[in-house]
Amino acid sequence: MFKSRKSHQKKDGPSHPIFNPRRTRTPRYRARRTIIVGIVVVTFLFIGKIILSFFNFERVSFALFGNMHYTEGQIYDVLGENLENIVIDSEAKTAKYLKDNLSYIKDVHVTKNLVKRQLTIEVTERKVLAYLKLRLVDDPTTNYSPTGKKKQKKKEHFYLIDQEGYVLEPIKPEHYDKLTKITDEGEHIPQIGKKVKSTTTQLGIQVLKHVRSRKPDIAKDLSCIDARDPKKILIQIRSLPTIQVWIAADMVEVGFHNLSLFINQQALSTLQNHGLYPVANKTKHRDAGSKQTPSLSKDTYLDVRYKDTIYMGGANK
Numbered sequence: 001m002f003k004s005r006k007s008h009q010k011k012d013g014p015s016h017p018i019f020n021p022r023r024t025r026t027p028r029y030r031a032r033r034t035i036i037v038g039i040v041v042v043t044f045l046f047i048g049k050i051i052l053s054f055f056n057f058e059r060v061s062f063a064l065f066g067n068m069h070y071t072e073g074q075i076y077d078v079l080g081e082n083l084e085n086i087v088i089d090s091e092a093k094t095a096k097y098l099k100d101n102l103s104y105i106k107d108v109h110v111t112k113n114l115v116k117r118q119l120t121i122e123v124t125e126r127k128v129l130a131y132l133k134l135r136l137v138d139d140p141t142t143n144y145s146p147t148g149k150k151k152q153k154k155k156e157h158f159y160l161i162d163q164e165g166y167v168l169e170p171i172k173p174e175h176y177d178k179l180t181k182i183t184d185e186g187e188h189i190p191q192i193g194k195k196v197k198s199t200t201t202q203l204g205i206q207v208l209k210h211v212r213s214r215k216p217d218i219a220k221d222l223s224c225i226d227a228r229d230p231k232k233i234l235i236q237i238r239s240l241p242t243i244q245v246w247i248a249a250d251m252v253e254v255g256f257h258n259l260s261l262f263i264n265q266q267a268l269s270t271l272q273n274h275g276l277y278p279v280a281n282k283t284k285h286r287d288a289g290s291k292q293t294p295s296l297s298k299d300t301y302l303d304v305r306y307k308d309t310i311y312m313g314g315a316n317k
Contacts, residue, residue, distance in 0.1 A: 063120040069104040075121065078102060098123070103168050103193035126162040130208055130225075131176050132201060133158055135185040157189060165196040165205055180208055180219075183226040203227040207235075207252055215256050218263070232305070239263065240302070243312075248305040258304035 064072050078101045079094065095108035098121070107124040136155045160168040161182070167190045173181070182204035190196050204227040212219040224236035230249035237245060240263070247255030303311035 063118060065120075065122040066125065067123050068125055070102055070123075075102070094119075094121075100193070103166070106162075106166075126164075126166055126168060128160050128168065128179070129163040129205065130161060130180040130182050131158055131171060131173065132161045132167070132190075132196065133173070133181050133183045134190065135183075136189065137185050137187060159190065159192075161196065161201070161205070163205060163209060165201055167192050167194060167196060180222045181224045182208070183224065183228070185228070200228050203230060203233070203249060207233060207247075207249075210252050211256050214253065215260055218256060218260060235259075237263070240266070242300070244301045246301060246303045246305055251305055251307070254307050255304040258310050259302070262302065262304070262310055 064075065067075070075098065079097060091110040091112065094110045098108045099105050104125045105123050106126045109122040111120045112118070113120070134157045136157065158171050158173045160171055160176070160179075162168060169192060182201060184196075184198050184200045184204070186198060196202075204225040207225055207227060208219070208222070211222060218237070221238045222235065223238045224234070226234040227249070233247050233249060235245035235247055237243070237259075245255075245259060247259075300314050301312070303313075
């Protein structure tokens, strides 16, 4: 009975909440607190400054590979002009700016080492295939000025291009006479670093790539390709300066095979016309009264568009 009463009193007895008295904060306490907060802020600012200086563009070192046309300084300048921070910006963004601003760069692989503060750039550059001769033609509806006077004549522009048709740089053709010229025409000047999508230029590139892979000897001697008419592509060979060769887009392999046979025969005829011809790896003189091979100086075209047949003729044939 006693226990239950004691228990009851303990359970249902009065309870009083206890409150800690609020401490009075003295000015000394507030000053000390302000000093601690200030020290923390200054510390964070100092750490932030160290981090920013760590990512400073001027402190980043380069490791550059695969470059032939561009120096480290040129690449450094391009990135410095376009990127807010060369280290913390993404690798994809860095690669994009390089490809957009440097026409010879085909692909870029960027890696970053934050500890060493080193930016490694490995570039794949485009290789020159030929040079493009572009004739600017006026729009037929704007051939005449408002005063009725005829506008300026067609202008010619020359550019180096790669095997995909990307424009690398403008040139003076007299400095690149050993390259093959691809002729085209259009109404607009191509942009440096952009691809020429003209079907004429692309067909000329395909023809040149084909002959390089199948007939490298002819490719070295190939001076001009004009593919504005796919059924009659005009080819110029340096060893046959007076002859214009015709091939067809759908018979390129046959055409160059026939052309190769003709060039070999022409070389043999030249030796014979000079009284020499090869016999068992030796040279032997012909008789002075032997029949000479006709000269090609009067011939203006060589048609190799047909299988097993070569047509040769002059201006009046």
